[in-house]
Amino acid sequence: MKNKKDLLFEVLMIAIDAGRAILPYYGNEDYEYKEDLSPITQADKAANKVILEGLKKISNYPICSEESELEYEKRKNLDFFWLVDPLDGTKDFLAQNGQFSVNIALISHNSSTLGVVYAPILDEAYIAYQGFGAYKITQCRDKTLQDLHNSLIKIPQDFSRTRGxxxxxxxxxxxxxxxxxxxxxxxxxxxxxxxxxxxxxxxxxxxxxxxxxxxxxxxxxxxxxxxxxxxxxxxxxxxxxxxxxxxxxxxxxxxxxxxxxxxxxxxxxxxxxxxxxxxxxxxxxxx
The missing domain is CATH 3.40.190.80 (D-Maltodextrin-Binding Protein; domain 2)
Structure with missing residues (x-):
């Protein structure tokens, strides 16, 4: 298996690329309904295509995506597989409030072991894998892979507030x-x-x-x-x-x-x- 830190940053780059694929559709209010009556847009489909192609280049793990679900019989005994929401918050995307994200996780033995959440409008990413800690990176789109490594900021904690x-x-x-x-x-x-x-x-x-x-x-x-x-x-x-x-x-x-x-x-x-x-x-x- 590839070094998890290297894998994490490769996944981050894929999420950023998916964000780039989403942005041209931002402001387009056209959508369809899926079988569960949730909306799907061309942005969902474009991001899904980028993510599927990107993940297949960096690993041979199967992929289960909201827009291309992997049936249970094919994933139930897998040691690893990718779990993807190419555009989480489609209603937020359509409302143009900027509060949607690209989500990519690596699942192993019923647990999430690696995760990337990238917000294209905010251009912020949150990343983690088991035992590595959680980190935030800002101004992601203009960064190279090495820049992303160098921009890693461990998420700080603020204990000063008293009200929840x-x-x-x-x-x-x-x-x-x-x-x-x-x-x-x-x-x-x-x-x-x-x-x-x-x-x-x-x-x-x-x-x-x-x-x-x-x-x-x-x-x-x-x-x-x-x-x-x-x-x-x-x-x-x-x-x-x-x-x-x-x-x-x-x-x-x-x-x-x-x-x-x-x-x-x-x-x-x-x-x-x-x-x-x-x-x-x-x-x-x-x-």
Whole structure:
């Protein structure tokens, strides 16, 4: 297997190239509906083509993409495969709010082991692999591969805030999330796509509760980035890390925590404690 750090940067370059393929369509409001009634644009298709071609050049791992899903019988016994969302946040793309991303993850034995989240409009990337840590790179498009290596900045953590911040979806906010924010008197930060995981990784937010259906390609890259920054992504019912390569590629409801939320002496640790013990808001009948 190729050196993981080299592989990570090659994947980053592919994500940046996919972002370049997306940008000419930004502002075009044309879209179609897929079978699940989610929208798909020419930008989704263009990015998917770039990513599939790029990943095939750097490895022989099979690829499962939102726009070209690999059936379970072909992936269930794989040691490694790529899990891709070529344009995460199509509704954000159509709304022209800039909060969409290219997500690429490497899955091994039901876990996400390497991830890249690239936001083309912001021209920012978040990258990680197991044991390497989580990093952010800005102004990506004009950088060579060596420049990207030299621009690596380990994601800093800010422990100065006392009030917690919860990420909420721009287009998929639900009453349970709003009640969670109100119950714990949290600030709310609205973000699209996998950028919510990245906000937790950078301590710009602390919590992300998701109870509206997501797929594995929505969360895999963001999960490893958050975990390598010191955070956690846990299923809502079982309190275990999200697992991948399931027969049904839908995610279970989950709760994501940034590193600040996990500090035992911190002002917001009680929310994680309540979650783990089904107390407070997380009890069947929260007070």
């Amino acid at each position: 911040i919860a990420c909420d979806s721009v287009h998929h906010s639900v009453e349970k999330m709003q009640n969670f924010i109100k119950y714990y008197d949290l600030e709310c930060k609205k973000l699209g796509s996998a950028l919510k995981f990245c906000a937790l990784a950078t301590s710009e937010a602390d919590f992300y509760l998701r109870v509206v259906g997501t797929k594995e390609w929505d969360s895999a890259a963001g999960q490893i980035i958050l975990e390598e920054s010191g955070g956690l992504v846990l299923s809502y019912e079982e309190k275990t890390p999200l697992s991948y390569n399931k027969e049904n590629i839908k995610n279970k409801d989950f709760m994501a925590f940034g590193i600040r939320a996990l500090q035992k002496d911190g002002a917001i640790f009680h929310i994680y404690r309540d979650f783990k013990n089904n107390l407070g808001f997380f009890s069947k009948k929260p007070n």
